[in-house]
Amino acid sequence: MDGAHDLGGKQGFGPIEVAAEFIPFHEAWEGRGWAITRATFRADWTIDWWRHVRELIDPIDYLSRPYFDSWIQLLTAALIDSGALTMEEAVSGKAASAAADSEPMPPEAIMEIAATAARFDRPIDTEPAFKPGDAVRTRSLGAAGHCRLPAYAQGRQGLIHAYHGAHVFADDSAKGDKHPDHIYSVVFEAGALWPEAEGRRDRVFLDLWEPYLERA
Amino acid sequence: MTSFDSEKIAEIHRQLHSRLPSDPALRVKAIEGLLIEKGMIEARTIDAWIELYTEEIGPKRGAHVVAKSWLDGAYRERLMADAPSALDELGYLGHATGHLKAVENTPDIHNLVVCTLCSCYPFGILGMAPNWYKTAAYRSRAVRDPRGVLAEFGVRLGEHVEVRVWDSTAELRYLVVPERPLGTDSWDEAALTALVTRNSMIGADRDLSPGAG
Numbered sequence: 079m080d081g082a083h084d085l086g087g088k089q090g091f092g093p094i095e096v097a098a099e100f101i102p103f104h105e106a107w108e109g110r111g112w113a114i115t116r117a118t119f120r121a122d123w124t125i126d127w128w129r130h131v132r133e134l135i136d137p138i139d140y141l142s143r144p145y146f147d148s149w150i151q152l153l154t155a156a157l158i159d160s161g162a163l164t165m166e167e168a169v170s171g172k173a174a175s176a177a178a179d180s181e182p183m184p185p186e187a188i189m190e191i192a193a194t195a196a197r198f199d200r201p202i203d204t205e206p207a208f209k210p211g212d213a214v215r216t217r218s219l220g221a222a223g224h225c226r227l228p229a230y231a232q233g234r235q236g237l238i239h240a241y242h243g244a245h246v247f248a249d250d251s252a253k254g255d256k257h258p259d260h261i262y263s264v265v266f267e268a269g270a271l272w273p274e275a276e277g278r279r280d281r282v283f284l285d286l287w288e289p290y291l292e293r294a
Numbered sequence: 295m296t297s298f299d300s301e302k303i304a305e306i307h308r309q310l311h312s313r314l315p316s317d318p319a320l321r322v323k324a325i326e327g328l329l330i331e332k333g334m335i336e337a338r339t340i341d342a343w344i345e346l347y348t349e350e351i352g353p354k355r356g357a358h359v360v361a362k363s364w365l366d367g368a369y370r371e372r373l374m375a376d377a378p379s380a381l382d383e384l385g386y387l388g389h390a391t392g393h394l395k396a397v398e399n400t401p402d403i404h405n406l407v408v409c410t411l412c413s414c415y416p417f418g419i420l421g422m423a424p425n426w427y428k429t430a431a432y433r434s435r436a437v438r439d440p441r442g443v444l445a446e447f448g449v450r451l452g453e454h455v456e457v458r459v460w461d462s463t464a465e466l467r468y469l470v471v472p473e474r475p476l477g478t479d480s481w482d483e484a485a486l487t488a489l490v491t492r493n494s495m496i497g498a499d500r501d502l503s504p505g506a507g
Binding site: 085086091093100103107109110116117118125129131133135158160162167168182185193222226242245248252254271279281285 | 310338351352393408412422430433448457459460463498
């Protein structure tokens with residue numbers, strides 16, 4: 079979606095607070111908010127639905143509220159949507175009924191969960207359309223739903239840098255459909271992306287699914 | 295049942311915006327209490343996740359991988375060819391590392407990692423992301439003005455150095471392998487591990503020479 083989350087290349091945000099001391103969670107609520115999300119992922123959600131629910135937060139809130147607050151808001155919204163909570167429960171903080179369909183994650187389970195690296199590669203019965211070195215152009219339009227082709231790289235010409243097989247396609251996975259498509263690292267000269275970067279020796283690499291690409 | 299309906303979620307967000315307290319600490323306290331009361335989470339599990347990512351899972355893992363790759367050419371080859379397997383050898387496979395790629399800095403190449411669309415990060419080997427990595431300033435500027443961003447981190451690159459920015463738009467994740475600093479030939483793995491900074495593995499630090507920081 080063409081939302082406020084799509085920040086690559088947007089101007090006006092100013093310097094980066096590089097000197098801030100690293101603390102995993104600056105305030106206690108941040109750690110608890112993050113950990114609650116780790117403990118409540120539901121079987122019918124996908125990582126892309128999760129990301130999409132976050133990017134659907136009101137753009138003013140998305141850009142101005144604290145980072146982990148957006149996680150708590152997206153979790154609450156997704157639980158309400160899935161029927162695990164009601165809006166009244168979320169607003170009152172009081173349970174109207176017990177959970178119908180989920181067992182809580184026990185603390186003993188987290189080591190194994192934390193040591194599991196989810197994989198998104200899947201078998202596919204089509205051949206990839208491109209190979210490394212091929213010139214490609216990205217789709218010039220955005221998408222109404224979840225999409226992982228950022229606005230700054232739409233309608234731009236680049237080269238296939240690497241082919242990675244087929245991964246679950248994010249746009250459809252955000253709708254619950256976990257079918258795969260071919261995925262590539264595509265490299266763009268900075269000068270193909272930004273008017274002020276003409277001739278600069280820099281390149282930007284994005285991981286893009288085949289439906290985002292056409293032959294250039 | 296999950297709706298996968300964008301409009302429905304947007305409406306829920308609008309209601310939450312107007313009906314929840316503004317203070318995030320109050321929001322978290324309320325949702326935690328509610329989910330415990332409904333039997334959906336256990337407080338001990340919340341404590342355990344925080345402890346795990348505060349005490350155990352952090353950039354020392356990535357630093358160990360980098361130091362080992364400096365000392366052991368065969369390990370470095372395995373890391374560059376199949377990073378998840380190389381992590382698994384050290385027991386470090388974990389969250390968001392299933393499709394990890396290692397990218398090497400050289401005298402002529404500097405790598406920088408960003409997620410412009412959200413905040414993707416290889417948590418399993420670097421732990422929680424630093425705050426700056428998640429800011430709109432970093433996410434917007436890293437792809438457009440990488441040299442300006444790097445200068446703010448104190449990294450100044452010559453014109454001959456190519457900057458490669460990796461925007462984590464899918465499930466691949468990137469680990470920058472910084473260059474081994476000169477004058478560390480006799481250093482052992484533990485000493486080298488201690489030299490490798492979190493920021494260097496994201497690309498926001500470059501010269502790891504002892505005393506350079």
